[in-house]
Amino acid sequence: MSASKIIHELEQIVGKKYCRTDQEARLTHSYDATPLFQAWPHVVVYPQTTEQVQALMKVAHREKIPVISRGSGTNLGASAVPVQGGIVMVFTRMNKILEIDEKNLTVTVQPGVITRQLHDAVEAHSLFYPPDLGSMAISTIGGNIAQGAGGLRGLKYGTTTDYVLGLEAVLANGDIIRTGGKLTKNVSGYDVTRFLVGSEGTLAIITEATLKLLPKPAFQQTMAVYFSGLDAAAEAVSAIISARIIPCTLEFMDQGTMKVVEEYAGIGLPVDQKAMLILEQDGPKELVEKDLAQMEQICQNLNATKIEIAKTGKDRIKILEARRTTLSALARATATTILEDATVPRASIPAMIRKITEISERYNVRICTFGHAGDGNLHPTCMTDSRNQDELARVEKAFAEIFNAALELGGTITGEHGVGLAKAPYMKQQWGIAGIHLLNRIKEAFDPHHLLNPGKIFYQSEEEKTCQNRPAHP
Amino acid sequence: MSASKIIHELEQIVGKKYCRTDQEARLTHSYDATPLFQAWPHVVVYPQTTEQVQALMKVAHREKIPVISRGSGTNLGASAVPVQGGIVMVFTRMNKILEIDEKNLTVTVQPGVITRQLHDAVEAHSLFYPPDLGSMAISTIGGNIAQGAGGLRGLKYGTTTDYVLGLEAVLANGDIIRTGGKLTKNVSGYDVTRFLVGSEGTLAIITEATLKLLPKPAFQQTMAVYFSGLDAAAEAVSAIISARIIPCTLEFMDQGTMKVVEEYAGIGLPVDQKAMLILEQDGPKELVEKDLAQMEQICQNLNATKIEIAKTGKDRIKILEARRTTLSALARATATTILEDATVPRASIPAMIRKITEISERYNVRICTFGHAGDGNLHPTCMTDSRNQDELARVEKAFAEIFNAALELGGTITGEHGVGLAKAPYMKQQWGIAGIHLLNRIKEAFDPHHLLNPGKIFYQSEEEKTCQNRPAHP
Numbered sequence: 001m002s003a004s005k006i007i008h009e010l011e012q013i014v015g016k017k018y019c020r021t022d023q024e025a026r027l028t029h030s031y032d033a034t035p036l037f038q039a040w041p042h043v044v045v046y047p048q049t050t051e052q053v054q055a056l057m058k059v060a061h062r063e064k065i066p067v068i069s070r071g072s073g074t075n076l077g078a079s080a081v082p083v084q085g086g087i088v089m090v091f092t093r094m095n096k097i098l099e100i101d102e103k104n105l106t107v108t109v110q111p112g113v114i115t116r117q118l119h120d121a122v123e124a125h126s127l128f129y130p131p132d133l134g135s136m137a138i139s140t141i142g143g144n145i146a147q148g149a150g151g152l153r154g155l156k157y158g159t160t161t162d163y164v165l166g167l168e169a170v171l172a173n174g175d176i177i178r179t180g181g182k183l184t185k186n187v188s189g190y191d192v193t194r195f196l197v198g199s200e201g202t203l204a205i206i207t208e209a210t211l212k213l214l215p216k217p218a219f220q221q222t223m224a225v226y227f228s229g230l231d232a233a234a235e236a237v238s239a240i241i242s243a244r245i246i247p248c249t250l251e252f253m254d255q256g257t258m259k260v261v262e263e264y265a266g267i268g269l270p271v272d273q274k275a276m277l278i279l280e281q282d283g284p285k286e287l288v289e290k291d292l293a294q295m296e297q298i299c300q301n302l303n304a305t306k307i308e309i310a311k312t313g314k315d316r317i318k319i320l321e322a323r324r325t326t327l328s329a330l331a332r333a334t335a336t337t338i339l340e341d342a343t344v345p346r347a348s349i350p351a352m353i354r355k356i357t358e359i360s361e362r363y364n365v366r367i368c369t370f371g372h373a374g375d376g377n378l379h380p381t382c383m384t385d386s387r388n389q390d391e392l393a394r395v396e397k398a399f400a401e402i403f404n405a406a407l408e409l410g411g412t413i414t415g416e417h418g419v420g421l422a423k424a425p426y427m428k429q430q431w432g433i434a435g436i437h438l439l440n441r442i443k444e445a446f447d448p449h450h451l452l453n454p455g456k457i458f459y460q461s462e463e464e465k466t467c468q469n470r471p472a473h474p
Numbered sequence: 475m476s477a478s479k480i481i482h483e484l485e486q487i488v489g490k491k492y493c494r495t496d497q498e499a500r501l502t503h504s505y506d507a508t509p510l511f512q513a514w515p516h517v518v519v520y521p522q523t524t525e526q527v528q529a530l531m532k533v534a535h536r537e538k539i540p541v542i543s544r545g546s547g548t549n550l551g552a553s554a555v556p557v558q559g560g561i562v563m564v565f566t567r568m569n570k571i572l573e574i575d576e577k578n579l580t581v582t583v584q585p586g587v588i589t590r591q592l593h594d595a596v597e598a599h600s601l602f603y604p605p606d607l608g609s610m611a612i613s614t615i616g617g618n619i620a621q622g623a624g625g626l627r628g629l630k631y632g633t634t635t636d637y638v639l640g641l642e643a644v645l646a647n648g649d650i651i652r653t654g655g656k657l658t659k660n661v662s663g664y665d666v667t668r669f670l671v672g673s674e675g676t677l678a679i680i681t682e683a684t685l686k687l688l689p690k691p692a693f694q695q696t697m698a699v700y701f702s703g704l705d706a707a708a709e710a711v712s713a714i715i716s717a718r719i720i721p722c723t724l725e726f727m728d729q730g731t732m733k734v735v736e737e738y739a740g741i742g743l744p745v746d747q748k749a750m751l752i753l754e755q756d757g758p759k760e761l762v763e764k765d766l767a768q769m770e771q772i773c774q775n776l777n778a779t780k781i782e783i784a785k786t787g788k789d790r791i792k793i794l795e796a797r798r799t800t801l802s803a804l805a806r807a808t809a810t811t812i813l814e815d816a817t818v819p820r821a822s823i824p825a826m827i828r829k830i831t832e833i834s835e836r837y838n839v840r841i842c843t844f845g846h847a848g849d850g851n852l853h854p855t856c857m858t859d860s861r862n863q864d865e866l867a868r869v870e871k872a873f874a875e876i877f878n879a880a881l882e883l884g885g886t887i888t889g890e891h892g893v894g895l896a897k898a899p900y901m902k903q904q905w906g907i908a909g910i911h912l913l914n915r916i917k918e919a920f921d922p923h924h925l926l927n928p929g930k931i932f933y934q935s936e937e938e939k940t941c942q943n944r945p946a947h948p
Contacts, residue, residue, distance in 0.1 A: 002918075103821035126718060148661040159659055162636065175908035182819035184849040185633055185889035187622040187672045188904050189913050189931060194635075195669045198661045215718035238577055244600060244689035287758055293590035345656035347577035375658040411890055415659035423662070430662050434649035439663050446912070457663060462676070 003042070006063055010045055010087070011053045018046040018093070029070065029088040030081070035336050036386055037078035037421055041068065041088040048093045050168060050176060050207040057205065058174035060087055066454045068347075069201045070219050071112060071140030075147060076339055077420030079200045083455040084435040089205065091142050097121050101395075104182045104272055105213045106165060111142020111206050116212075121293065128156035128216040132249075133328055142206050148198025150416030152323070155346075155374035156248040156282075157214075160415065163195040168208035169196060170445040180459065203446040213411055217282035219290050220248070221471055222316040225299045226273040226306040228290075230254065230357075233275035233349035237373045239298045240279075241346060245291050249280035250324050250374030254353075257330070257368040257381070261322055264329035269322060278323050290347070335385035336392075340399055342406035343415030346376035356380045363398040366408040377415035404429070424459035477516070480537055481564050484519055484561070487529045492567070494518040503544065503562040504555070504690060507609075509810050510860055511552035512893055515542065515562040522567045524642060524681040531679065532648035533563055540928045543675045545586060545614030549621060550813055552893030553674045557929040563679065572682070578656045579687045580639060585616025585680050592685075602632035602690040606723075607800055616680050622672025624890025626797070629820075629848035630722040631688075633890065635671040642682035643670060646921040656684060671888075674892050675927040679919040691756035693765050694722070695766050696790040699773045700747040700780040704728065704831075707749035708824035711847045714753075715820060717763050724848030725797050728827075730803070731842040731855070738803035745797060747779060751847065752797050757892045777917055800844055809859040810866075814873060815897075816880035817889030820850035829879040830854045837872040839865065851889035864919035878903070898933035 001009075011019040019024075025044040031037060042065075047053045059279065060067045066086030073080050082088050095112035100122060107122055113137035121311055122129050125360045133139055133151040143149070145167075152160040166180030180193040196204055229234040237250060253276050262269040269276070277299070281291045281312070296307055310316035331337045344352045353369060356378070359366035371378035380402055382395050403413045403426050413419075428436055440458065443450070475483075479929030483492040492498075499518040505511060516539075521527045534541045547554050556562050567882035574596060581596055581603065589610035596603050608614055608627040617623070619641075624633040640654030654660055654667040670678055701707040713723060727735070729748050736743040743750070751773070755765045770781055784790035805811045818826045827843060830852070834841035840945035854876055857868050877887045877900045887893075887900045902910055914932065917924070 014588060023646035091561045101819075101821070102573055103716060104819045106819075125621045148665070150659045150661075154658050158636075161665065162632075171908065172910065173909070177906070177909045179909070181884050181886065183817060183884075183886055183889070184628050184820070185624045185817050185846070185851045187624075187890055187892050188886045188888050188911075189893060189901060190677075190916060191622070191635065191672055192909075192916075198665055203664075215720065216558070241579065242577060246689065268688040284761055284764075286760060306753040322584055342903065343657060343659050345575075345580075346658070348577070353618075373658070377659045410655050410657075412655065412657055412662045414662050415657070416661055418661050419663060427663060432651070434645065435653070435663075435666075437649070438651060438666070438920070440644065442664060442666075442916065445915035 001063060003306070004387045006059065009059055010043060010056060013052050014045050014047050022046045029090065032073040032075040032078060032080035034076050034078040034081070034420070034422055035338060037081045037084045039081050040085065042085050044090060046090050046093050046276040050170065052208050053089065053170045053205055054174050054176055056087065056089065057170050057172070059149050060451055061173055064449055064451065066451055067205070068453050069146070069205045071143030072138045073133040073421060074139045074143065076341070076417040077414065077422040078452070079147065079418050079456055081419030083167055089142060094207070100127070101182065102127070106182045106210050107213055108208065108210045109141055110138055110208060111140060113141045114142055115139050116213055122213055123216055125324050126216045127213040129163065129211060131160045131163060132218055134324070141209065145197050145206055145209055146199065147418045148203050148416070149375060150372070152249045152251060152372060154377065155371055156246045156286060157394045161194055162434045164193055164209060165212050166210035166315065167193050167206055169204035169206050169382070171204050172449065178382065191376060198418065200420060200456050202318040202443060202456055203452065204414055205452070218278060219285040219288050220282035221288050222280045222310040222319050223292055223295065224308045224319045224322070225277045225279065225304045226270055228273060228305050230275050230353055231350055232302045233405055234353055235279055236277060236299050236302050237349055238347055239302065240295055241374070242296060243294065245294060247279050247291065247295065247374065249278060249279045251278040251328065251370070252373035253322070254368060257326060257370040258334045260368060261326055261329045264324045264332060266322065267318060267321060269304060271388060277412040278319055330368060330381050330383065335387065336396065338382040338384065340380050340402065340418040341377070341414045342380060342402050342411060343375070343377045344406050344409040344411035346374060347378055348409040348411065352405065356402060359398050359401045359405070360445060363394045365395050365398050367398070375415065376411065389433060419457045421456060424457060427457065427459055475537060480533065481517060484517060484530060486800040487526050488519050488521050495517045503564065506547040506554035508550050508552040508555070508894070509812060511555045513555050513557045515556040515598040516559050517875045518562045518564060519600055520564050520567050520942065524644065527644045527679055528650055528679050529564065530561065530563065531644050531646070534925055535647055538923055538925065540925055541679070542927050543679045543698055544611045545617030545621070548609040548613045549894060550815070550891040551888065551896040553621065553894030553927070553929060553930055554893050555895060557895060565614060568681070574599055574857055575656065576601070579686055579760050580656045582682065582751060583615055583683045584682060585614060587615045589613050590617055596687055600690045601687040602918040603637065603685060603687055605634045606683055608798070609816060615683065619671050619680055619683055620673065620675050621892045622890070624846070626723045626725060626770060626846060626848065626852060628851065629724055629844055630720045635668055638667055638671050638683060638684045639686050640684035641670055641680055643678035645678050646923065646925050651665060654684065663807050664791040672892065674827050674894065674930050676917060676930055677926065680925070693759040693762050694754060694756035695762050696752065696754045696784040696793050697766055697770065697780045697892070698793045698796070699751045699753065699778045700744055701749045702779050704749050708827055709753055710773050711822055711823055713776065713777060714769055715848070717768065717772060719752065719768060721753050721765065721769065721848065723752060723757045723843070724846070725752040725816050726847035727800065728842060731800060731844040734807045734842060735800055735803045738806060739795065739799045741792060741796060742782060749837055753930070776842050785841055804855050804857065809861065812856040812858065812869065814854050814876065815888045816852070816854060816876050816885060817835055817849070817851045818880050818883040818885035820848060822883040822885070823847055823852070826879065826883060830876060833872050833875045833879070837868045839869050839872050845863060849889065850885065893931045895930060897929060901931065901933060
């Protein structure tokens with residue numbers, strides 16, 4: 001069928017207004033939050049119902065057109081870049097919270113709901129959706145699920161995957177499946193629900209989700225701790241966990257990051273210090289205060305230079321602001337900011353930090369490191385300029401070594417950002433040949449024609465490694 | 475190759491002593507804990523290393539022989555019955571705890587470790603492996619993982635799947651894969667780790683597992699509450715959760731179950747009451763006591779007839795004994811005890827209990843109901859006699875209606891026991907045709923020749939519905 005006839009068919013499904021082929025729509029959906037990756041889609045559609053998603057998918061299946069589902073595009077692994085063109089399916093119109101079930105402690109949502117709105121809505125019922133993502137003021141829950149998003153409370157509460165109880169999804173052939181439900185226990189057949197979490201839109205298109213909620217913690221308290229040495233900060237992380245304390249947040253920032261944040265936000269960080277930790281505990285007041293006191297003691301024993309415990313809600317927001325503004329601050333500090341996601345067993349955090357420092361010095365590249373220390377999830381972030389090809393080549397080599405170091409320490413190439421295009425070249429190292437073959441066979445089982453977000457996770461060629469300014473398909 | 479040559483090859487791999495074709499070995503591995511299902515394997519092997527498992531699997535793959543991996547055989551869905559004969563691979567020799575990592579809060583084990591031994595070993599380090607299975611004095615961790623075992627602490631702590639961080643597994647073609655690791659966060663490729671949990675040995679053979687641990691709760695307290703009406707007991711469950719209390723255990727037993735347990739164990743249960751709840755909370759002492767007091771108040775408001783709070787460790791064990799002995803008591807009370815596993819959203823527990831009562835009366839069958847009320851996970855248990863063919867036919871019809879009722883209430887045909895052979899005929903109702911097709915394609919991706927635990931999960935024919943006394947293959 002001719003391109004114009006297909007477009008006409010898509011218009012019939014979603015309405016002319018919601019099927020766009022103009023340059024503006026195509027340009028704004030040619031990239032996500034990952035620098036250096038861009039590819040143009042042929043058409044951008046905005047479905048409003050599962051039935052519309054199904055009808056669109058059936059056309060795509062018949063015509064063998066790639067389909068890339070997308071929320072707000074905050075992805076950091078180029079997972080939402082339509083590298084083979086085709087249809088970008090945007091879920092901003094499917095943005096309803098369908099039900100908050102207080103008896104079963106669940107919430108059922110459409111994929112386009114903004115994560116922060118979900119938080120606010122359930123908290124109004126004294127309920128709690130723990131995944132606390134850096135991007136949650138913008139990101140959608142559908143994107144969070146597709147990427148298996150992590151965030152700041154992973155250590156105590158786990159990540160998105162721990163809260164997805166049931167899904168409705170459209171398969172590559174247009175079939176609609178429903179998995180799971182409002183159930184604490186369910187072992188009927190394979191766990192397709194959790195398998196779709198983190199599958200980056202390559203296996204199915206999520207059209208509805210039922211999520212687990214917890215009672216909202218009664219109280220929370222936050223503390224910032226500064227150290228004159230990197231090792232002492234890293235050691236504090238280990239000492240806290242070894243003391244059998246599981247704080248809800250345990251964040252790390254190195255001096256480079258602190259300096260950039262201070263320049264950007266001017267919140268009075270002591271930038272002469274080598275590292276800071278942000279610690280938060282939640283739960284019943286007496287318990288929170290006990291844990292805070294114990295963590296304070298541990299940090300003092302490790303010669304922390306300064307400890308600030310938030311006395312008021314305002315104090316707390318100020319401390320957390322340092323962490324929340326990190327990505328924005330880093331992004332504005334240089335022309336090109338490449339944020340990575342190497343993750344290791346938490347006891348290997350000191351070794352990993354030393355390794356990153358050594359590598360960045362050896363390649364003469366500027367790397368600021370921050371991240372979720374309690375999860376072993378670091379974000380070494382390179383401050384560079386994509387116009388400097390020589391430096392960019394060194395950056396790429398440095399990151400390859402950082403990924404290697406993470407794997408050697410028993411870690412992973414991506415803790416929470418996903419593989420997308422950016423990390424696909426490193427998958428073989430992590431999974432081995434047998435593992436890659438298995439992943440390929442699974443992909444084929446779901447999507448034999450490679451229509452769903454093609455080119456992601458599975459590395460195809462050197463050419464795709466950087467698809468910067470890749471032209472649109474005709 | 476001839477059967478005797480294949481047996482010789484298997485002997486070469488594991489040693490003659492650990493490759494058995496005698497009638498005793500074959501008989502004792504022809505059934506698991508599920509009544510009415512039996513089928514003889516050709517050979518029983520006991521590997522000691524992953525490399526032996528791999529070598530065995532390569533022979534099976536070459537010769538297209540079914541392989542059923544098995545721990546202690548406590549399964550209640552006939553998942554370990556070798557319905558197509560072949561090789562039963564028993565993991566009792568791979569029973570080592572390889573590492574307790576106190577810094578990363580993980581334990582790495584071989585699959586044959588007895589669950590109770592794992593509990594004891596980590597608790598000696600003040601650590602805690604939450605899944606608390608009814609069968610854990612006998613069951614193995616490999617079996618727990620293969621079945622996605624649930625247990626008594628699901629409401630607060632989740633089930634086995636929430637604690638599996640990494641796996642080593644042998645695929646149907648003999649490939650060895652390693653997934654995950656000592657990582658809180660990991661989104662590198664599909665979540666094969668959790669997908670293998672609950673896959674009942676149909677996708678891969680698990681040879682090693684890394685499990686997540688928590689700090690051991692400082693304190694726990696237990697309470698038994700009796701009610702003169704079923705509805706009040708069911709309402710108490712809802713009222714507790716609605717009050718935003720998440721106890722670690724919230725068990726239910728009806729009068730029929732109480733009577734059987736009392737006859738068996740003689741522990742002084744007030745058998746004139748209609749229902750009992752067993753409630754337990756763990757955590758810091760002050761918090762546990764606060765929750766217990768609040769739950770006591772809720773039960774009093776619902777006119778509980780008697781409340782016993784354990785004052786000593788002995789009291790606690792006595793209360794929990796009522797629950798722990800349930801299966802043994804029911805199993806001995808009649809010739810044939812069929813224990814089911816219908817599970818619903820927890821707010822639907824009252825509706826489900828009413829439905830079970832109505833169905834059992836209509837079919838004139840004796841059903842005792844107990845289970846994990848906090849999880850919506852009920853075990854309606856039929857007391858029957860397999861020699862009474864007329865009654866058995868009514869039992870089968872009653873259970874079919876019970877499964878239907880669970881699905882109508884948004885539930886599942888199996889909360890924690892798995893599908894196996896017993897529930898395979900009901901899978902289509904839960905998944906729909908599109909879902910079943912997808913599960914089939916996934917199975918093919920892992921195991922194209924259907925060598926791994928064939929006949930399970932996927933229902934083939936009426937004949938297989940009861941494979942009682944199925945003869946051994948030649």
